[in-house]
Amino acid sequence: MSVYLHCLSHTPLIGHVDPAPAVLAEVDASIAAARERIARFDPELVILFSPDHYNGFFYDIMPSFCIGMAARAIGDFGSAAGELPVPRALAEDCARSVLAQGIDAAVSYRMQVDHGFAQPLEFLMGGIDRVPVIPVFINSVAVPLPGFQRARLLGEAIGRFARSLDKRVLLIGSGGLSHQPPVPELATANEHLADRLKGSGRDLPVEEREARTQRVIAAARAFVDDQHSLYPLNPDWDRQFMATLAEGRLAELDGLGNEELSALAGKSANEVKTWVAAFAALSAYGPYGADHGYYRAIPEWIAGFGSISAAPLR
Ligand SMILES: O=C(O)CCC(=O)/C=C/C=C(\O)C(=O)O
Numbered sequence: 001m002s003v004y005l006h007c008l009s010h011t012p013l014i015g016h017v018d019p020a021p022a023v024l025a026e027v028d029a030s031i032a033a034a035r036e037r038i039a040r041f042d043p044e045l046v047i048l049f050s051p052d053h054y055n056g057f058f059y060d061i062m063p064s065f066c067i068g069m070a071a072r073a074i075g076d077f078g079s080a081a082g083e084l085p086v087p088r089a090l091a092e093d094c095a096r097s098v099l100a101q102g103i104d105a106a107v108s109y110r111m112q113v114d115h116g117f118a119q120p121l122e123f124l125m126g127g128i129d130r131v132p133v134i135p136v137f138i139n140s141v142a143v144p145l146p147g148f149q150r151a152r153l154l155g156e157a158i159g160r161f162a163r164s165l166d167k168r169v170l171l172i173g174s175g176g177l178s179h180q181p182p183v184p185e186l187a188t189a190n191e192h193l194a195d196r197l198k199g200s201g202r203d204l205p206v207e208e209r210e211a212r213t214q215r216v217i218a219a220a221r222a223f224v225d226d227q228h229s230l231y232p233l234n235p236d237w238d239r240q241f242m243a244t245l246a247e248g249r250l251a252e253l254d255g256l257g258n259e260e261l262s263a264l265a266g267k268s269a270n271e272v273k274t275w276v277a278a279f280a281a282l283s284a285y286g287p288y289g290a291d292h293g294y295y296r297a298i299p300e301w302i303a304g305f306g307s308i309s310a311a312p313l314r
């Protein structure tokens with residue numbers, strides 16, 4: 001039984017709108033070092049917490065949490081496409097265990113996932129198909145959202161399940177930190193978009209997919225020129241949040257409401273629930289120490305971009 005954790009921001013803009021070469025080199029070095037540490041750990045199972053951005057989960061039925069029994073990545077923004085190697089029997093055991101522990105996660109036998117799931121697998125593992133992975137969706141975009149406390153309890157339940165396995169488990173949290181890219185919202189959507197958000201967006205026509213991609217790229221370019229064109233990044237909050245997790249003070253976030261978080265750090269900062277769930281899962285193994293923290297605000301990616309590893313204290 002052993003466990004390792006890595007949490008990493010994601011961005012669909014990598015390769016589309018990039019920061020200066022020196023910044024890119026810094027991020028690349030941090031990710032390469034994390035990949036090496038993970039390779040040394042040699043995980044037998046990945047449990048990956050990620051949000052979705054109206055590519056696999058829609059308002060026809062929007063769960064707060066969903067555990068995948070099988071999953072396929074769509075390859076948006078040039079991210080990897082294809083089946084994820086989900087170990088079905090183990091994923092079923094995980095879902096049974098989580099429900100028995102009082103957390104009502106949904107299950108999907110045909111989960112569709114986007115760059116939120118694919119990117120960390122590509123960056124940290126070298127591909128989406130390298131190691132068996134149980135994908136765990138946390139709704140971080142489509143209001144109403146689950147809060148910090150529920151994300152923590154979900155993570156703890158999954159951690160207790162993981163600890164019961166005789167396996168080297170890698171926990172990954174994908175997303176965050178402060179940011180608010182132009183993700184559509186039902187409250188302000190016109191009829192066509194509302195229909196997409198309610199489920200017809202599951203298989204977008206190619207030209208609509210391309211228009212969506214270009215809209216995000218244009219927003220990033222505008223944000224580089226004028227950092228008030230979108231909700232501002234909040235490096236102070238991001239650093240404070242990373243310290244809270246690193247110091248094992250997860251429950252302190254329970255009292256932070258979703259709208260309060262959005263006001264502090266932008267609506268998509270709610271993606272940090274994936275980090276909380278991953279750290280909570282790690283905490284089920286006992287006290288931990290965090291290391292190799294990296295942070296930089298990167299307007300080109302509309303992201304407070306962070307990366308951190310953690311492992312149990314010996
Ligand atoms: O419908 C759209 O245009 C969705 C845009 C989108 O997918 C943006 C995603 C951004 C992130 O994943 C992020 O910055 O975390």
Ligand SMILES: [Fe+2]
Pocket residue numbers: 010051053116175176268271
């Ligand atoms: Fe995201």
